[in-house]
Amino acid sequence: QQKVQQSPESLTVSEGAMASLNCTFSDGTSNNFRWYRQHSAKGLEVLVSIFSDGEKEEGRFTAHLNRANLHVSLHIREPQPSDSAVYLCAVSRAGGSNAKLTFGKGTKLSVKS
Amino acid sequence: DPKIIQKPKYLVAVTGSEKILICEQYLGHNAMYWYRQSAKKPLEFMFSYSYQKLMDNQTASSRFQPQSSKKNHLDLQITALKPDDSATYFCASSQTGGAAEQFFGPGTRLTVL
Numbered sequence: 001q002q003k004v005q006q007s008p009e010s011l012t013v014s015e016g017a018m019a020s021l022n023c024t025f026s027d028g029t030s031n032n033f034r035w036y037r038q039h040s041a042k043g044l045e046v047l048v049s050i051f052s053d054g055e056k057e058e059g060r061f062t063a064h065l066n067r068a069n070l071h072v073s074l075h076i077r078e079p080q081p082s083d084s085a086v087y088l089c090a091v092s093r094a095g096g097s098n099a100k101l102t103f104g105k106g107t108k109l110s111v112k113s
Numbered sequence: 114d115p116k117i118i119q120k121p122k123y124l125v126a127v128t129g130s131e132k133i134l135i136c137e138q139y140l141g142h143n144a145m146y147w148y149r150q151s152a153k154k155p156l157e158f159m160f161s162y163s164y165q166k167l168m169d170n171q172t173a174s175s176r177f178q179p180q181s182s183k184k185n186h187l188d189l190q191i192t193a194l195k196p197d198d199s200a201t202y203f204c205a206s207s208q209t210g211g212a213a214e215q216f217f218g219p220g221t222r223l224t225v226l
Contacts (some may be wrong), residue, residue, distance in 0.1 A: 004155070006210065042220075043117075044203070046216070051212070094212040097166075099144065099212075099215065100158045100169055100171065101148075101158060102158070103155045105154075
């Protein structure tokens with residue numbers, strides 16, 4: 001059964017400094033990786049999706065995937081206080097109709113001005 | 114306008130009762146999902162439907178029954194409610210196919226007393 005772990009549990013950065021979040025997964029056949037953001041008591045907003053090793057940039061958000069190391073990371077460039085939220089890593093092994101996402105527990109990011 | 118509507122936003126129920134959580138999506142998607150997020154666990158996949166047919170069920174209890182009366186509706190009926198059922202329930206939708214992006218609704222927060 002897929003296990004997804006995120007670190008750190010919480011992270012505080014200053015406005016403008018790079019924020020780096022980590023996610024490890026257990027199923028090496030996984031091929032879909034997404035980062036979501038969840039503001040308090042709200043739904044999820046997808047930030048970036050990545051499907052192959054390397055880097056994928058969406059605005060200030062960059063995901064790095066290394067499937068051999070079972071690791072995907074998210075880097076947030078020039079974070080703002082409005083980026084303060086819980087960031088969730090979601091992993092799936094997409095094939096046919098299989099679309100189940102397995103989530104980590106999240107990293108709570110606080111951005112101080 | 115919200116593209117995925119979940120009703121109600123908050124719900125309080127007594128142990129042993131039955132409730133129905135409503136989900137409607139206006140994204141033209143053919144696949145819909147339910148996920149649950151409780152205080153102690155990460156966001157967990159419950160069900161997936163494609164073209165109104167059940168594709169995957171990861172919920173051990175038969176007390177949870179999805180109901181799809183229309184292509185863009187996937188309600189969740191929960192019977193014999195228990196305090197452990199207290200959680201936020203998220204509906205999501207996507208185009209069919211395992212790699213498609215899943216978009217999440219705002220959630221229904223259920224509290225069982």
